[in-house]
Amino acid sequence: MPPITTGLALVIFAAGAIAGGLGIVLGLGGGIFLVPFLTLALGFPLKSAAAISLTTVIATSSAVAAARAGNQLMNLRLGMLLEVATVAGGLLGGITAQMVAESTLQRVFGLVAIVVAGVMVGRINRRNVILDEHVDPGRLGGRFYEAESGGIVTYQIKKVPLALIASFVAGNLSSLLGIGGGIIKVPVLNAWCGMPLRAAAATSALMIGVTATGGAIIYYGRGDLQPLAAAPAVLGVQVGSWAALRFAHRTSAKWLKLLMAALLIVVAGLMFARSGL
């Protein structure tokens, strides 16, 4: 663990701001950028980097969800149902870490990221939205106003077991790697479960806070969370998120999908490189 000097605190702050901004634009937690940066560039042990990243995931989640509350993009019921799976996955993440080599997990993550990126690009023009107000969204579906379509978007949730499995895996990887897990959930919810991308991203953003909380509590309790390193990261992410929230609504869902797919490929390459493949 490097000593936290004023200079290092500023670097962590800047890294947090960039990660937070990218996270908002892409509908992810930003940990995907922060964890590799903290470990590879700054020399933090992976456990410390994951712990720091989880606190920024919580900060991003709370800030984004607070900003979006009221526009009904977040699906609270579906989110709570899937959170049962993410927190269970997060808890078991600690046990999984003991049984599986980190390099194996990194390769699995890389493969999953590539597959999901392919699905995203393949369905780029597909819209799972129904512009009829009279359609029943069901117990888990939802409806929200979308300026782009100029109407009220209604959607139903299909394949709930698949969404639960994806959430469990996302929660597991969240605890292990210090990421939010939106990178797993959002594409699955969008591509297979009939959820519009914006609603999936908003719901995921809300969920990752609770998911990361379980992991953060464990890391903090075990002494892996350095408050002096987490503080600049959290503040940086807040600033970056705030800046990006003002900009994010101008990007279309299509560009969001392309950006996410490109990002997934980059993350996959990073994971393979780190696994020493």
Add this chain to the structure above:
Amino acid sequence: MIDTGRGAGGLELVIGRVLRIGTVTSSAFLAAGLLLTIAGTGASVAGILLPAGLIILIATPAARVIVSVVEYARERDWLFVALTLTVLLALVASVVAAFWGRAPA
């Protein structure tokens, strides 16, 4: 506001308020603690502010879950009361796991 016919809009706004208060409070604590540390003064105060800020940050999503339990109970939606309580129980289990991990192996 679109009426979803289940009172979800109210819960969403309450959740938004809880998350905003938690975010602002924890950020203020962390910023004050960090600035005091960088300034090289008030190390003992910073030593309280930084952990307090982190604990508030970590407790914020848990507070959101508690608010949700209350709202679903008010709506008499027992399935979601059970689901939300399960999430809360898992967070309590994390606290247990944290202290379990602290014990010397």
